[in-house]
Amino acid sequence: MRKLVLWAFFALLLILPLTAYAQEGESTPEAANSLDINTNFYNSPAGWHVFIPSGWTSESTPDYARFTSGSNVIYVREYPGMDAPTAAAQALTDAGITSPGAAIDQRDLQLSNGTWTQFVYSVENARAVVHTQEYEGTRYAMVYTGDSAALPLIVMRENLLENPALVEDGMIEAARLINPAITAPVTTETIPQGTSSITIQTYDGGITAIGSPRGSSVYTVVGSGDTDMLNRTSAYFTVLNDFFLTPDTQPYLFLGLGLASAIMLLLLVSLLLRWRGLLRDEAALRELEEA
């Protein structure tokens, strides 16, 4: 009876960790994130991935990401060892835009996922925008272009939170990159959205800008103002903001494996040494006993 109680107690203890496992999966931060290839483009050798905007077609190859919607194109690729202007020009060529000429605007942007350089090019009758960033020796570039000019343009403004009027100011600056003739908006409308807001401005010549503040940058899309514009706004900034580099953490994996095996080895060696010592003692004692 006593034994039965003991074993029952023991069995209970064995079950305990299993119940915890069930909860563990939900609550530990270590839970593995794997890739859903339907919503992400993952460049395995270079270790970066971007989100595929919903409604866009992916025409990617293992080397680059290329998403299209109508005649609008998003193109992302890495350029090891290139400087910003070279990589931007090369990315434009790779995206299928021939002879864009020199950039008409170039500026640095501090965003949540690093410092990007933004280039604006004049392409035939429209514009193209390139965002590029260097991280640990490799440059990454993304190109956005299309027939109807709906392009993402980011402008930095200090103290944006204290002074919301700067959003409108930043949007005008962005719109002037598309059409330098613009001076002031015809209409301005601001819609509050949670803690943030969306501002819509219209200008002469059928140009519309949609802008929103984030950190110290004004995210603006300037275009022809059709219904598709909001969708593209979302798509462009999703690609830019969710661009993610998988960090190279392999040395730590090896370090961890090495230390873990060292500890296990230590236990086994200690067991072995004690075992052999005891057997030697036993043999010596037996000899003494017989003598």
Place this chain on the structure above:
Amino acid sequence: MTAAAAHSAAESLPRANRLGSRLLILLSILTVIGVLIGLYLGMIAAGTDIEQGEVQRLFYIHVPSFAGAFIAFAATVVGGVAYLITRSVKWDTLALAGVEVGLALAAINLVTGSVWARPIWNTWWNWDPRLTSDAIMILTYAAYLMLRSGIDNVDTRRRFASVYGILAFSTVLITFLIIRIRPDTIHPVVIGPVLTDASMMASQGDFELNATPGVTSAVAFASAVWSILVPWVLVWWRIRLENIAHRVSALRMKVMEQ
């Protein structure tokens, strides 16, 4: 059952002894194979984590080794309770074996966690509630060994060690439960994606990335091996070592009496 089997195997008939030895060796080989398959599943078959990179694979050792330590420390509690009731030496041997094996597995758990945290949390160590209680747990069982070595009388030593082994298990349970009381809030994000603004990114889609089957099976298999085979085989070997030690000290007494 293994503990009792090992014990009776060591002390009773030589035939039973041989049987026990064969079973133990068979189990040891199974364990090595199991650990190797677990490593293959975790290190090669499972996909690379996109947010954390290769280091995330330490997860396949980190969690299973805690499960193993838990089982070993649980064996100490069982050994302690059973010793206090029956006063049979074999139970104390089980308790001691559980502590030693549990300490090694808990150390593996702590070290892999610390190495993982370096690139992901950007620090080897932080005073995260669970890390703290895990360190306390290891210190408690180190104190168990100190307590044992501080007592000369074997009966007193076994009695006190049993009591302390039962008491020490509270730290294991706390390590286990603390995540429910104070959930970890540090999310391992290195560079982006920072949650995008709802206003601008209305259609950005679902961020919940699904675990592939490779990951799930690697964790499940490794956990099964590490929480059942690894601690039990190690505990059994440690019990056999202790039995030899008892035999040698009995022999020494006998020789000294001559």
Place this chain on the structure above:
Amino acid sequence: MKTTPFFKAVMAIVRKDLQAEMRGRELVGAMGIFALLSILIFSFALELDREARTEVISGVLWVTVIFSSILGLNRSLAMERDQGNLDALLLAPIGRGAVYVGKLIGNYIFTLAISAILLPVMSALYSVSLFDPFVLLTLLLGVLGFTTVGTLLATMTVQTRAREALLPIVMMPVALPIILAAVRASTGALSGSAQGDWIGWVQILGALDAIFVVMCFFLFPFVVEE
């Protein structure tokens, strides 16, 4: 053999401890001087501005209380053992559980007495008032928690070779969850943040106390058999 009723036996042991203390003042004297010295050293070592003082004061309080309580536990049980009192108590017709509860209450009272000295002194030295109802509640619960564990473990360690040196090593890790919860709860109560943020720690403290009291009560008989 007829045994003395449980509560009568407990009260007798507590009364014996208190009377011995009244005559000699060995325990509270040593503990009190040690505690005062440590808070003086802390206030020299940590020359702090007002804000930092509120942050660390509960940590200082608990470290001081714990170390002086370890000192007291060691002395209390070493005295019992050296004078042969423990053996006499065990021979007396009273339950082992009553011996444990009696010693526990004695140690609890002594440690609370030290805390009662510490509170006004620390409030004055650090100019932060410690007389908050929740700090007092935390103190009552926290001290109960670690004297519970401490009484059991001190009974064990006084019977070992290393004696005094072993108690902190053995007791600290087991009592650390209690100390952790107590420090968090009293820091929360002093910081003036919303009660919901830290009341959980007080509840954890209560739960830990209950677990340890039950465990130690049932384990004590195994520690004192001869």
